[in-house]
Amino acid sequence: MNEPVKKPARKKVELDPRFVNYKHVWVFIEAERGVVHPVSWELLGEGRKLADALGVELAGVVMGPPGERTRQICGEAFHYGADLCYLAQDEVLRDYRNEPYTRALTELVDTYQPEIMLLGASTLGRDLAGSVATTLATGLVADCTELVIEADSRNLASTRPTFGGSLLCTIMTQRHRPQMATVRPRVMAMPDADTARSGRIVEHKLAIIESSIITKVLEFIPDAQQDKPQLAFADIIVSGGRGFKKQENFQLVWDLAKVLGAEVGASRPIVQAGWVELDRQVGQSGKTVRPKLYIAAGISGAIQHRVGMDGSDVIIAINNDPNAPIFDFAHYGIVGNAMQILPALTEAFRAQIALARRAG
Amino acid sequence: MHSVVCIKQVPDSAQIRVHPVTNTIMRQGVPAIINPYDLFALEEALRLKDRFGGTVTVITMGPPMAEVALRKCLSFGADDAILVSDRAFAGADTLATSYALAAAIGKIRENMPVDLIFTGKQTIDGDTAQVGPGIARRLDYQLLTYVSAIREIDHEKREILVERRAEGGVQVLKTKLPCLITMLEGTNEMRYGDMDDMFRAARHPLKQWDRLAAGIEDPNVVGLKGSPTVVGKVFAPKPRSQRAEIIETVDNDPKNLVVTLLAKVFTQHPKLEREIERLAK
Numbered sequence: 238m239n240e241p242v243k244k245p246a247r248k249k250v251e252l253d254p255r256f257v258n259y260k261h262v263w264v265f266i267e268a269e270r271g272v273v274h275p276v277s278w279e280l281l282g283e284g285r286k287l288a289d290a291l292g293v294e295l296a297g298v299v300m301g302p303p304g305e306r307t308r309q310i311c312g313e314a315f316h317y318g319a320d321l322c323y324l325a326q327d328e329v330l331r332d333y334r335n336e337p338y339t340r341a342l343t344e345l346v347d348t349y350q351p352e353i354m355l356l357g358a359s360t361l362g363r364d365l366a367g368s369v370a371t372t373l374a375t376g377l378v379a380d381c382t383e384l385v386i387e388a389d390s391r392n393l394a395s396t397r398p399t400f401g402g403s404l405l406c407t408i409m410t411q412r413h414r415p416q417m418a419t420v421r422p423r424v425m426a427m428p429d430a431d432t433a434r435s436g437r438i439v440e441h442k443l444a445i446i447e448s449s450i451i452t453k454v455l456e457f458i459p460d461a462q463q464d465k466p467q468l469a470f471a472d473i474i475v476s477g478g479r480g481f482k483k484q485e486n487f488q489l490v491w492d493l494a495k496v497l498g499a500e501v502g503a504s505r506p507i508v509q510a511g512w513v514e515l516d517r518q519v520g521q522s523g524k525t526v527r528p529k530l531y532i533a534a535g536i537s538g539a540i541q542h543r544v545g546m547d548g549s550d551v552i553i554a555i556n557n558d559p560n561a562p563i564f565d566f567a568h569y570g571i572v573g574n575a576m577q578i579l580p581a582l583t584e585a586f587r588a589q590i591a592l593a594r595r596a597g
Numbered sequence: 598m599h600s601v602v603c604i605k606q607v608p609d610s611a612q613i614r615v616h617p618v619t620n621t622i623m624r625q626g627v628p629a630i631i632n633p634y635d636l637f638a639l640e641e642a643l644r645l646k647d648r649f650g651g652t653v654t655v656i657t658m659g660p661p662m663a664e665v666a667l668r669k670c671l672s673f674g675a676d677d678a679i680l681v682s683d684r685a686f687a688g689a690d691t692l693a694t695s696y697a698l699a700a701a702i703g704k705i706r707e708n709m710p711v712d713l714i715f716t717g718k719q720t721i722d723g724d725t726a727q728v729g730p731g732i733a734r735r736l737d738y739q740l741l742t743y744v745s746a747i748r749e750i751d752h753e754k755r756e757i758l759v760e761r762r763a764e765g766g767v768q769v770l771k772t773k774l775p776c777l778i779t780m781l782e783g784t785n786e787m788r789y790g791d792m793d794d795m796f797r798a799a800r801h802p803l804k805q806w807d808r809l810a811a812g813i814e815d816p817n818v819v820g821l822k823g824s825p826t827v828v829g830k831v832f833a834p835k836p837r838s839q840r841a842e843i844i845e846t847v848d849n850d851p852k853n854l855v856v857t858l859l860a861k862v863f864t865q866h867p868k869l870e871r872e873i874e875r876l877a878k
């Protein structure tokens with residue numbers, strides 16, 4: 238959305254008769270070179286709730302090259318909550334390219350008519366979602382943080398941050414189908430896999446020929462994974478903010494992280510000052526994280542930081558200002574000087590872990 | 598080579614404040630800037646012009662005050678600028694925005710063929726990354742998102758070779774012109790315009806196109822009417838139902854504070870204690 242414009246009080250909105258047959262909730266299962274992006278499973282967890290609220294089925298959309306691996310992905314989608322999968326296997330879908338994927342997904346939508354379609358707000362998902370929504374001339378809400386079905390209208394109400402994250406707004410697509418939304422990785426909880434669950438596969442044959450696709454993939458250069466920080470899936474994160482004042486002091490964050498086997502995160506000013514790399518920024522313009530434990534030291538808790546770590550199981554905040562906003566949403570707080578509390582915390586954890594080792 | 602660069606004037610969101618009581622945006626005094634991500638798009642287009650010659654046209658859809666942003670682009674070295682502005686465009690979502698911009702670019706093409714369209718990765722106010730893909734779709738241009746480098750352009754064959762940031766790696770893609778590129782941030786550094794460009798920018802006759810001049814007959818396809826998404830309520834994030842439990846001790850000595858903290862956390866979250874022991878191994 239460019240400019241949230243307030244609409245006058247709600248009137249009853251009629252759905253275009255062309256769309257009354259649009260039923261069911263779809264999740265696009267994003268797989269590149271056979272690896273499923275975890276955001277797809279998170280979306281199945283969320284899609285399950287929407288489908289149950291509507292009393293309809295939840296479908297995964299699996300696309301990829303012909304072969305056993307692509308089919309296997311359907312099985313995994315069932316474990317994470319899908320009732321059925323639409324499966325399109327074709328050589329033109331081997332590497333992600335906008336054109337064949339847009340054509341394939343648009344064709345599936347036109348054929349099987351979902352009411353709601355969710356995609357991950359990954360590089361792939363955003364590329365695809367924008368193209369498909371434009372082709373279908375329907376609404377698409379980016380980077381949603383909450384999805385619910387409105388009880389009376391049965392429309393999807395998608396909530397997303399607006400104005401640089403200072404406010405949230407709820408957006409609906411009342412007269413068009415499908416209602417589309419993207420969600421960033423780690424915003425929704427990962428559902429538990431139930432390996433006993435199964436479902437049915439609807440195979441869809443595409444008639445896209447390679448010579449009609451203009452863009453060609455010449456090469457794929459994988460990132461060197463080893464030394465890149467993996468904040469999004471870290472179980473424990475120790476984050477520091479401007480409260481540390483000097484780069485030397487930030488070492489205290491690294492010390493605690495080391496003892497805990499945790500990743501180091503930071504607020505934006507720390508990244509902008511160049512104390513840590515961009516991959517460690519937590520928040521709206523950085524990573525969304527959901528660790529089991531998030532320790533925030535010297536961080537005020539601005540909304541742009543909060544939206545990236547609000548989903549953490551346990552949040553401990555250390556700040557010398559008792560009125561810092563971080564205490565409004567942390568679970569535990571210590572009001573004090575991070576430069577003194579953090580070393581003490583490092584020692585306490587070290588002692589605790591040593592004790593556990595001796596015991597077990 | 599004719600490149601069209603889509604830029605947007607946005608409020609500098611770092612300076613936006615929300616009124617604590619009414620939860621409305623306080624725009625007064627917030628400076629308007631060129632969407633920072635769009636500068637990477639403009640710079641890349643200017644670099645292509647340096648390499649191959651040609652023309653760079655900047656375009657924006659926005660209120661009359663967006664003229665300032667366009668003049669800034671001219672001062673950086675863009676050749677021409679078009680402001681697409683009409684009351685009918687107000688309240689546009691990304692679908693209606695891409696409609697208007699695609700129509701206007703269609704008009705530009707009537708005078709001079711367009712080889713490349715550039716957009717930024719996303720805006721800092723809309724933040725959707727949808728307008729670029731939307732324009733590409735409407736004009737049936739090949740779409741290359743998150744481009745980190747343009748390696749080669751073969752004018753004879755009308756082919757372009759780019760590097761694109763994909764999930765988990767970089768794709769090297771070859772496609773045909775014309776195409777639309779959304780430029781990744783941090784891939785280049787915006788130049789300072791020279792004196793000549795600055796003087797030229799101040800005097801340049803800016804084109805201003807209203808809906809009809811942009812070639813849009815039907816008023817229902819743009820602005821609020823042409824937007825399938827409807828914004829309902831706008832609200833401030835709510836605090837958690839409970840504020841943080843503040844740990845205190847009689848002396849508030851750091852050592853005692855953290856011991857009290859850990860005892861509390863581990864009693865209430867026994868699983869976390871085991872998790873920490875596992876990770877620390």
Ligand SMILES: Cc1cc2nc3c(=O)[nH]c(=O)nc-3n(C[C@H](O)[C@H](O)[C@H](O)COP(=O)(O)OP(=O)(O)OC[C@H]3O[C@@H](n4cnc5c(N)ncnc54)[C@H](O)[C@@H]3O)c2cc1C
Pocket residue numbers: 401477478479480481503504505506507518519520521522523524534535536537538539540541542545555556557558561573574575576610611612721
């Ligand atoms: C479009 C946009 C996107 C943004 N994206 C992000 C983002 O992704 N991530 C992000 O983090 N920010 C982001 N921001 C910035 C955000 O608004 C805040 O400015 C930023 O999070 C503040 O960082 P901070 O908490 O470290 O610093 P400050 O707000 O300066 O807070 C420092 C805190 O440290 C405390 N402190 C000071 N001394 C001590 C001490 N000795 N011991 C303990 N505490 C102490 C202070 O009380 C204060 O609360 C974004 C902003 C905009 C406009």
Ligand SMILES: Nc1ncnc2c1ncn2[C@@H]1O[C@H](COP(=O)(O)O)[C@@H](O)[C@H]1O
Pocket residue numbers: 603604605632634635638656657658659691694698715716717718719720723724725726727728729
């Ligand atoms: N009103 C507009 N005028 C011109 N270009 C725009 C406009 N809105 C968006 N864009 C372009 O589309 C890109 C993506 O914007 P968005 O979809 O809002 O994140 C921006 O970086 C701009 O290049």
